[in-house]
Amino acid sequence: MKKLIAILTILAALSSLRAADINGSVSVGYESQYIFRGFKLADESMVASVDLEFDSAYLGLWTNQPIVGGYDNEFDFYGGFGFDVGEGISMDVGGTVYYYPESGPNSDTFELFTGFVFETELSPSVYVYYDLDLEALTLEGSVGHSFELDDNATFDVAAFMGWVDVEGASYSYFGASADVVYSISDNSSGYIGLRATDGSNGPDGEIWGGAGLTVGF
Secondary structure, three states, rough: OOHHHHHHHHHHHHHOOOOOEEEEEEEEEOOOOEOOEEEEEOOOOEEEEEEEOOEEEEEEEEEEEOOOOOOOOOOEEEEEEEEEEEOOOEEEEEEEEEEOOOHHHOOOEEEEEEEEEEEOOOOOEEEEEOOOOOOOOEEEEEEEEEHHHHHHHEEEEEEEEEEEOOEEEEEEEEEEEEEEEEEEEEOOEEEEEEEEEOOOOOOEEEEEEEEEEEOOO
């Protein structure tokens, strides 16, 4: 049943391809650590993603490839829909398949999510995630802002806070990021910055850096 829901989510997004103009982007980067919801899943890593948008639907692939041994590769396949629900308010609904090819067939999970994004100065958002395999509930809120440095560069800052409940145990996590983003051309940009995270009941405080390149098409 869980795999069927994942397949239906992706097929529903793909059904919008026929009459839609497709926009997309490809990115590749380096992160000195990989932290997910407060927990370290890898040290130095290469990250890459492909995103497609068409009408109100989107599909994407994100991967983390550890450079240092001892950690598993991760591939995230996701898809969803975004639509306006009021003036300055949009809703996002979709799902993500977390795939770990080196960890065995029972390690993959499927997560549903829905969230609201508010078109104000700090672009606040609130999301709810539920992993059907792990039976994990996550609530996360975030804010962010982009400061113009010059005609080609911005300073982007963001902060987030979340709470996770899985198998009767819960913890909270929070963090922030700061990146300098430089526009190389009309459809490409590079970034370099710092991230920090901490939390309760398990997650440790971490500070790390990252850099990368994004090309749109």
